[in-house]
Amino acid sequence: MSSGRIWAVIPAAGIGSRMNSDTPKQYLEIDDKTILEHSINRFLEHSKIHKVIVVLNPKDSHWQELPFKNNSRVVTVIGGKERVDSVLAGLHAIQEQEVSHHDWVMVHDAARPCLKSEHIDDLIHSRDSSPDGAILAIGVTDTVKQANHKQTIDRTIDRESIWLAQTPQLFPVDSLIRSIELALSRQQLITDEASAMELSGYHPSLVIGSRKNIKITEPEDLFLASLWLNNKK
Ligand SMILES: Nc1ccn([C@@H]2O[C@H](COP(=O)(O)OP(=O)(O)OP(=O)(O)O)[C@@H](O)[C@H]2O)c(=O)n1
Numbered sequence: 001m002s003s004g005r006i007w008a009v010i011p012a013a014g015i016g017s018r019m020n021s022d023t024p025k026q027y028l029e030i031d032d033k034t035i036l037e038h039s040i041n042r043f044l045e046h047s048k049i050h051k052v053i054v055v056l057n058p059k060d061s062h063w064q065e066l067p068f069k070n071n072s073r074v075v076t077v078i079g080g081k082e083r084v085d086s087v088l089a090g091l092h093a094i095q096e097q098e099v100s101h102h103d104w105v106m107v108h109d110a111a112r113p114c115l116k117s118e119h120i121d122d123l124i125h126s127r128d129s130s131p132d133g134a135i136l137a138i139g140v141t142d143t144v145k146q147a148n149h150k151q152t153i154d155r156t157i158d159r160e161s162i163w164l165a166q167t168p169q170l171f172p173v174d175s176l177i178r179s180i181e182l183a184l185s186r187q188q189l190i191t192d193e194a195s196a197m198e199l200s201g202y203h204p205s206l207v208i209g210s211r212k213n214i215k216i217t218e219p220e221d222l223f224l225a226s227l228w229l230n231n232k233k
């Protein structure tokens with residue numbers, strides 16, 4: 001039975017350049033709440049989550065408007081240039097708290113507000129059978145093409161073994177910190193936490209997520225997210 005507390009790190013220090021909005025996308029509102037509030041609330045509402053570390057942009061001017069100032073389970077830290085730098089800053093903030101070697105951390109994009117509590121449960125339950133950690137992911141329902149440099153089809157890829165990584169991604173805190181620091185020291189490209197763990201030789205499990213758990217990235221994603229946040233299913 002896995003022991004240790006479970007922390008959440010919410011990287012929210014991005015500028016949302018692909019959203020083409022003056023407001024950083026994590027502060028755009030759906031149902032009268034910012035996208036960031038929706039994401040943070042999923043973890044505050046979950047009884048197994050010890051504390052939530054929110055990673056902010058150094059130029060963030062919106063955070064103080066959110067209702068988390070006096071919440072002892074919410075800690076903020078300043079992020080870095082890339083998402084991986086922000087995640088590492090969040091992990092270091094955990095180290096500065098009363099962390100134990102048995103603790104785990106769930107890293108979840110602020111830009112994924114449609115996460116359901118049952119998927120947090122599924123990841124937590126995977127700990128006993130997945131000592132290397134686990135991520136939410138979904139299969140591919142379209143045929144997958146590999147393009148060449150001229151944006152023409154080079155070949156078709158067998159989609160049976162292709163999964164699209166989502167967040168949250170759940171790992172032992174110590175292993176994740178060591179893996180990210182090692183990858184960064186080798187200037188290796190890290191776009192999610194699992195890729196750092198893989199580079200250290202771990203084999204995280206894939207836990208089925210939901211197509212509704214989209215990462216709000218471009219303007220049309222807002223409409224989809226509002227549909228799914230509204231229907232609460
Ligand atoms: N230096 C960064 C970059 C991204 N993020 C966070 O990582 C998550 C996923 O990143 P992405 O969707 O790429 O967000 P942005 O980097 O803001 O978007 P863009 O790439 O369009 O600028 C987001 O919640 C974002 O706030 C972060 O904390 N620190």
Ligand SMILES: C[C@](O)(CO)[C@H](O)COP(=O)(O)O
Nearest residue numbers: 083109165166167191192215
């Ligand atoms: C972590 C992630 O959401 C998994 O799919 C994705 O890699 C984030 O990519 P981004 O370019 O930083 O949004």
